[in-house]
Amino acid sequence: MNDHDIFAWQLGEAQPASPTSADPAPTETIAEFDTSAAALGGDVLDLRDLLQGDSPETLSHFLHFSTLGSDTVISISSSGAYAPAFDASKTDQTLTLTNVDLCTAFALPGATDVQLIQELLTRGKLITDGQG
Numbered sequence: 001m002n003d004h005d006i007f008a009w010q011l012g013e014a015q016p017a018s019p020t021s022a023d024p025a026p027t028e029t030i031a032e033f034d035t036s037a038a039a040l041g042g043d044v045l046d047l048r049d050l051l052q053g054d055s056p057e058t059l060s061h062f063l064h065f066s067t068l069g070s071d072t073v074i075s076i077s078s079s080g081a082y083a084p085a086f087d088a089s090k091t092d093q094t095l096t097l098t099n100v101d102l103c104t105a106f107a108l109p110g111a112t113d114v115q116l117i118q119e120l121l122t123r124g125k126l127i128t129d130g131q132g
Helices: 115-122
Strands: 006-008 027-030 044-046 062-069 072-075 094-097
Touching: 062 115
Parallel strands: 006 044, 027 094
Antiparallel strands: 062 072, 072 094
């Protein structure tokens, strides 16, 4: 059983954000994101082309997760500019998983970015160049 959807983004789709920019980062909405493991038909986020210079140890420099109501919002810095900490002005792409709370779906209440990234990788739900 491998009927999952793969949601992929290309580097050219990200818009460099800057504190002086009047244009917000592009936002994509994914409805009905299946949180099951990819091997069981769950959906997959393919960020290989969007993230530049990532490694398993640095993915939290590229991805930040937050919950807004019943949605999970994934803020992305394609250049890894969230080090040493998340800075919304460094976001150049935003993904919203509607009606999906990843912390609840993965039974990880209060999970950190690192924990959510690891769970996505373990479940085969996140594809990056640097995942090892």
